[in-house]
Amino acid sequence: MNVTVRQATTADLAGVLALYAQPDLDDGKVLSEAQARQIFAQFAQYPNYRLFVALDGHTAVGTFALLVMHNLAHRGMPSAIAEDVVVAESRQGQGIGRHMMAYAVEQARLAGCYKLALSSNRKRKDAHAFYESLGFAQHGLSFVIEI
Numbered sequence: 001m002n003v004t005v006r007q008a009t010t011a012d013l014a015g016v017l018a019l020y021a022q023p024d025l026d027d028g029k030v031l032s033e034a035q036a037r038q039i040f041a042q043f044a045q046y047p048n049y050r051l052f053v054a055l056d057g058h059t060a061v062g063t064f065a066l067l068v069m070h071n072l073a074h075r076g077m078p079s080a081i082a083e084d085v086v087v088a089e090s091r092q093g094q095g096i097g098r099h100m101m102a103y104a105v106e107q108a109r110l111a112g113c114y115k116l117a118l119s120s121n122r123k124r125k126d127a128h129a130f131y132e133s134l135g136f137a138q139h140g141l142s143f144v145i146e147i
Helices: 010-020 033-045 096-110 125-133
Strands: 003-007 049-056 059-069 079-087 116-118
Touching (some): 003 059, 003 096, 010 033, 010 059, 033 049, 079 096
Parallel strands (some): 079 116
Antiparallel strands (some): 003 049, 049 059, 059 079
């Protein structure tokens, strides 16, 4: 596998949006590139919120966002959240997700985090098995209010 993971730039947004358009994530209902650029620019207001892209050459084959949050609890140790994890459907099962999550774990470690959390839709059973194979364990419950 010749896939590299790096922090995304605005030049990567079209590829990231194409990944989000997959049926397993946003089912074709994604932002325009202009809207994505505006929101991506807001990431800079969060000192530790970054978008990463997995590239095979110049083609985006995976992506995830990583937020490192500072805490007053846990003796001030930060925690991290991985969000919007997706691999191109045609490239799943090739180690790309494993490579991305190893990168996310290392970024969280480097930031001094005591944990890395992520959430996954209840219906994504294959994704759950994948995360468990990486050492993630189901922990607690997640609650959301759709607003």
